[in-house]
Amino acid sequence: MRLISWNVNSIRARLPRVLELLDHHRPDVVCVQETKVAAEAFPHEAIGEVGYRAIEHSEGRWNGVALLVPSDVEVAEPLGGLPGEPDPAEARWIEASIAGVRVISVYVPNGREPSHPMFAVKLRFLEAARERLHELARSGPTVLAGDLNVALEDRDVWDIAAFVDATHVTPEERAGLSALLEGGFQDAFREVAPDDEGFTWWDYRMGAFRRGMGMRIDYALASRELQVRSAHVDTVFRRNNDQGDKPSDHAPLVVELELP
DNA sequence: ATGTCACGCTGGGCGTGA
Helix, strand or coil, rough: EEEEEECCCCCCCHHHHHHHHHHHHHEEEEEECCCCCCCCHCCCCHHHHHCCCEEEEEECCCCCCCEEEEEECCEEEEEECCCCEEEEECCCCEEEEEEEEEEEEECCCCCCCCCHHHHHHHHHHHHHHHHHHHHHCCCCCCCEEEECCCCHHHEECHHHHHHCCCCCCCHHHHHHHHHHCHHHCHHHHHHCCCCCCCCEEECCCCHHCCCEEEEEECCCCCCCCCCCEEEECCHHCCCCCCCCCCCCCCCEEEEEEECC
16 A cells, blocks of 8 residues: 655645646555645545545645545545544544555644643644544554654754754653554654654745755554555655646655555 | 745735644
8 A cells, every 4th residue: 555644735725736746656545634625625626537536524724634545446434533632623633444444644733832722732632643543453454644743753853952942842742642653553654764864844934945954743653464665755745846836845755555 | 033835804915823
């Protein structure tokens, strides 16, 4: 199974790049985050024209997640929303069974600042995600992929000294992410690229991408019965393309999984 | 900390979020 996780920062603004990604990688599933579109305005037709279909969970202006799957592949038991999540109105979780694997696309709250109320919401969301993920894993192969908005280790940010009093690197957030990995879940990128940088996000501002000021905050977490064949971050999609179509501030994480 | 982007609302800049 070729699985891609990508925070697109608006699926309408990013549509040319999404179609480019589907054409280039021909993935079995794309876990999409930050679609930033209401359900009725989701670009189903354009995605259908290239042989894919979207299962989406949408809020409207903010958030929004989706799974893009080849049109001829059966998708079973799609479910939008995370049981026990702090704010069900924020569309941050969608899951479905694809080729016998329970696949989740998740967009964890940013948290803003450690002192902000949204920081506690972020931790509660991670806890609800842990409960649901481990419940699903008891039933079979499971992959959670998305923008987790946490850098697991110091080396997962460009300069840990720049993160004093910042979110994404606190012990509480890292504990929340580590808890997702319990029970044999594999951090797919680290599994096959233990010494690579693996940044997936660079601020649009200050030439951060050019200067290597990135973070590894997008992950694919695979249950133990799935073998990770390869994983890489496709940074081509963090640059303008030849037609001048703009990038997201995240690059796609491309993972190959061997099914049991 | 911020040099950017995308949204809705609205009729072209502003407020919000990241």
